[in-house]
Amino acid sequence: MQKYVIAGMLHSFLTYINEQSLFTPTDKIVLAVSGGKDSVVLLDLFREAKFNFTVAHCNFQLRGKDSDQDAEFVKQLCASHGIPFRATAFPTQTFARNHKLSIEMAARQLRYEWFEALRKELDYQYIATAHHLNDSIETILLNLTKGTGISGLRGILAKKGYIIRPLLFASRADIENYVAEKQLAWREDSSNASNDYQRNLLRNEVVPLLKKINPNLEHTFARNIERIQAIESNFQKNLSEFKKAISQEANDALFLKIEVIQNWQSGAYFLEETLKEFGFNYFQSKEIYRSLCKSSGKAFHSGTHTLTKDREYLIITPKEETTFEELLIDKGTETLDYYGLQLQISNTSIEDWQNYLNTARNSDILWVDADTLNYPLRIRPWQEGDWFIPLGMKGKKKISDFLVDKKVPLHLKKKTLLLCSDDDIVWVIGQRTDERFKVTQGTKQILRIHAMRTANEFAG
Amino acid sequence: MQKYVIAGMLHSFLTYINEQSLFTPTDKIVLAVSGGKDSVVLLDLFREAKFNFTVAHCNFQLRGKDSDQDAEFVKQLCASHGIPFRATAFPTQTFARNHKLSIEMAARQLRYEWFEALRKELDYQYIATAHHLNDSIETILLNLTKGTGISGLRGILAKKGYIIRPLLFASRADIENYVAEKQLAWREDSSNASNDYQRNLLRNEVVPLLKKINPNLEHTFARNIERIQAIESNFQKNLSEFKKAISQEANDALFLKIEVIQNWQSGAYFLEETLKEFGFNYFQSKEIYRSLCKSSGKAFHSGTHTLTKDREYLIITPKEETTFEELLIDKGTETLDYYGLQLQISNTSIEDWQNYLNTARNSDILWVDADTLNYPLRIRPWQEGDWFIPLGMKGKKKISDFLVDKKVPLHLKKKTLLLCSDDDIVWVIGQRTDERFKVTQGTKQILRIHAMRTANEFAG
Incomplete structure (x- = not known):
């Protein structure tokens, strides 16, 4: 039994990595390890497979000594196997308070930012996390309950950008069996102790009921997920074709050809998915679709765009930005919100700047010579006629040309x-x-400003 | 409040019929009414809307007097409003026992067969049932739990052939509010008293938990369903295109072009959906897809077909029918099973036959002159060289030509x-x-044989 569980898990792990094309044996990977069961198993599998990896541990400092002991546990675990280890600690509560985020959202943001910085610093290819099949099932049930199209039904993606999830093939029970058979040491996972009411409800109450109907629920879902992902990627391809077929851009407006929309199978839904980008919601999209066969030229408004209907086209134009007023920024301001954008402003050291240059680059962060600035600074939307001198260039460039380029x-x-x-x-x-x-x-003095989107308004 | 609930329900009902193109005001409809809340509401809405309809009630005789009182209740309800009423009674338990069906499956089969016969007799356009939004949600959760592709996620269809479900827009709570506000009389629904463990588990335990996360669950699902149906019909269109693009038929074999499969986005899933028809399951399809890039010419077997791979094609051929042995049928046999097909054999009266001629025609039922038969009868697969004289014709016809035609x-x-x-x-x-x-x-004597598919083997 023991050998079977262990060999079976390793085999499934390697097969999954191969089938999902997650990475190749020469790739180097940042492995996120909290010290909980899931990540301890992931670490063990990486070790058994002799992959190239560095373990990364985040201390969120949310549970006092326990948090420090988690960090120490992972450190020792790595030391005993000769695995490269990196750790960091975050003032999570302060960060959450300052940025008006839930503790969970704050931890998530801090974690992924640091992993990504580390990946760039090490010049590694991927960041691996220990999400498993039951996490994915809970995500699907949660999305279904809260409302979703096809993309919410495909579960957690095995690969998204630099993030990979090589443990998604395994159920929670698979992981527990492996831990038991290999007698691995682990620490109570801090993420399980989190107060995510909805996810816990699904995990502890809904899923056990569904398992009364199908004890093999996890493996059934693995197949559901595979099918739904195939359909979703097929749908995305069709959606691109649809957008291409209906759109013409002219004079800063987008023209959508009505006849093509009407003749497209399930055109109403394709239109909804297209209009989402311009801030129109489900109900507006339905009404817009219904209006296609009417003669009236009613206008529809989203937060950012206006849609009008003429004889042959739906015409989408950006709203005049009269609602965006100029905002003044006094010296010493630390955070400020402006139409869905949040700026975090801080004085920072030359060392930080040099460290930044050596590791990650992030266009959402500005580093400027503080002595070149005249207060109050101002933040405003771009206007026709604006120009600047792009970093690294000598001449002026119109913002309009810059955006076109x-x-x-x-x-x-x-x-x-x-x-x-x-x-x-x-x-x-x-x-x-x-x-x-x-x-x-x-x-001599550096001002650092981090721009973060807090709402969809600016996300486009 | 009262007026709002009532008017709101009627409005939603009419909107739904219109949006889903369920039927037009001149269509005539057989309305299935059990006497339970749901069907009483559907009847009331049909009456308020002044549609053309006849109420049809089935007495399944499963609950003694209660069943008879249900029938009497619906009869009186129709009489008091001057609505045409038809009823029938079934020996459900005997039927279920004879045909080795669950009580629920037996009732379902009897019900829909009778509704359809009645629809044809009356020359009506549709049969309406009172399925509502919560029925659809339970179906989706059940399919997801037991394993499904996209078609199991779209819920109950509002229109399928002659069957329409004009109450699918309404939640169970909507129906209960309407009953309360209009003070409608109703009988405890016999279908609710059914012993469907899985559905009751979802209805009484899982859905209430999900409603803790989203109290508006039903309306959220209505939107999910709308989106998934759009994606599903788009997928079906793509699947037809795929089948057309890969297939060539020749010499009783089907040739699937490997290159086209490999270049098709999500080709593995499209192949799975295609091979399903030939009896290949999920795991076989995966293996077949993996074999596409290998040189070996391995063969795969389903219950009915063999798939082999040559250089450029997957070649599907029907299996030689050596596994299908001839079966002898003695005089007096009432039911018999043969490779997924069940035959029900009975002596029947000239009156039954005349009644059949006047109403429904069903190619799954054979009526023959009993005195022309020599026992034992035999059942066997068709072979090359077989011929018969098709009903209504004078000359012989080869079975092979008949099937081609x-x-x-x-x-x-x-x-x-x-x-x-x-x-x-x-x-x-x-x-x-x-x-x-x-x-x-x-x-003088008629033998009636009803052929029913009991498994997928013969369903194709």
Whole structure:
């Protein structure tokens, strides 16, 4: 029994990595290890498979000594096997309070940011987390309960950007059997202790009821998921074809050809998915679709766009930005919110800046020479006629040309925001710093501004 | 409040019928009414909307007096409103026992067969049942739990053939509010008293838990369902395109072009859906897909077909029918099972036969002159060289030509079974009677045989 469980798990693990093309044997991987059962098993499988990896542990400092002991446990575990180990600690509660996030959201953001920075620093290919099949099942049930299209039914993705989940093939029971058979030591997982009421309800009450109907629930879901993922990717392909077939862009407006929409099978749903990007919701999309066969030229408004109907086209135009007023930023401001965008402003050291240069680059973070700025700074939407000197260039460039070169899509163009000092543009927010304000050899004080989207309004 | 609930329900009902194109105001409808809350509400809405309909009630005789009182209740309800009423009674338990069906399956089969016969007799367009949104939600959760592709996630269809479900927009709570506000009388629904453990578990335990997460669960699901149905019908369209693109038929074999499968997005899943028809299961399909890029010419076997791989094609051929042995049928046999097909054999009256001629025609039922038969009868698969005299014709016809004319697809052709008397073919089962055995003016005794598929083996 023992050998079977252990060999079977390793075999399934390698098969899954191969089938899902998660990574190749030469890839190097940052392995997220909390010290809980799931991540201890993932670590053990990585070790057995002799993959190239560094263990990364986050101490969220949420449970006092216990948190420190978790970190120590993972450190010792790595030391005993000669596995490279990195750790960090976060002031999670302060961060959550400052950014008005739930503890869970704050931990999530801190964790993934650090993993990504570490991956870049080490020049590794991937970050692996220990999400398993039951996590995925809970996600599907949660999405279904809260409302979803096809993408919410496919579960947790095995690969998304740099993140991979090589344990998604395994059920919670598989993991527990493996831990028991191999007699692995582990620590009570801090994420399980989290207060996620909805997920716990699904895990502890709903799933056990469903297992009364089908004791083999997890493996059935693995097959459901495989099928739904196939259908979802097929649908995404069709959706791209639809968008291409209906769209014409002209004069800062998007024209959607009504005849094509009407003749497309399930055109109503394809239209809904298309209009979502422009901020129109389910009910508006339904009403817009119904209006296609009517003669009236009613206008519809989302938070960001206006849609009008003429004879042959639906015409989508960005809303005039009159609602976006200029906001002044006093010296010493630490955080500020502006139409779904949150800025975190801090003075930082030359060392931090050099460290940043050596590791991650992130266009959502601005580093400027603090002495070049005149307060109050101002934040406002981009206007026709604006220009700046893009970092690394010598001449002026019109913002409009800059956006065209960057191929920023129409519905995001008008949402571009600027940070200004007097009348000069310091930063095309989230996109490019101005040459005149950059940090140089002579810089004495550095101001760091991190722009984060807090709502969909600016997400496009 | 009262007026709002009532008017709101009627409005939603009419909107739903219109949006789903269920029927037009001139259509005539058989309305299935058990006397329970759901069907009483459906009846009331049909009455308020002044549609053309006849109420049909089935007495399954499962609960003694209660069943009779249900029938009487519905009869009186119709009489008081001047609504045309039809009723029938079934010996459900005997039927279930004789046909080895669960009580629930037996009731279902009897019910839908009678509704359809009634619809044809009255020359009506549709049969309406009172399934509601919560029934659909339970179906989705049940399918998800037991394993499904996209088609199990779309819930109960509002329209399928002649069956329509105009109450699918309403939640159980909507129905209960309407009953309360209109003070409608109703009888405890016999279907609710059924012993369907799985459905009751979902209804009484799982759904209430999900409603703790989302109290508006039903309306959220209505939107999920709308989206999934759009995706499903889009997928079915793509699947047809796929089948067309990969298939070539020749010499009784089907050739599937490997290159096209490999280049098709999500080709593995499209192949699985295609091979399902030929009896290949999930695991076989996966293995077949994996074999596409290998050079070996391994063969795969389903219950009915063999799949082999050559350089450019997957080749599917029907299996030689050596496994299907001839079965002898003695006089007096009432039921018999033969490779997924169940035959019910009974002596019947001239009146039954005349009644049948006046109402429904069903190619799954054979009526023959009993005196023309020589026992033991025999049942066997069709073979090359077989011929018969199709009912209504004067000359012989080869079975092979008959199947070609009827455009029976390849994978079903070899599954065609024959009922024989001595060496003569009496019935191409489920397809056509032989002229020599037909019921005539001089017939004294009639044998009736009903062929029902009990498993997928013969379903194709």
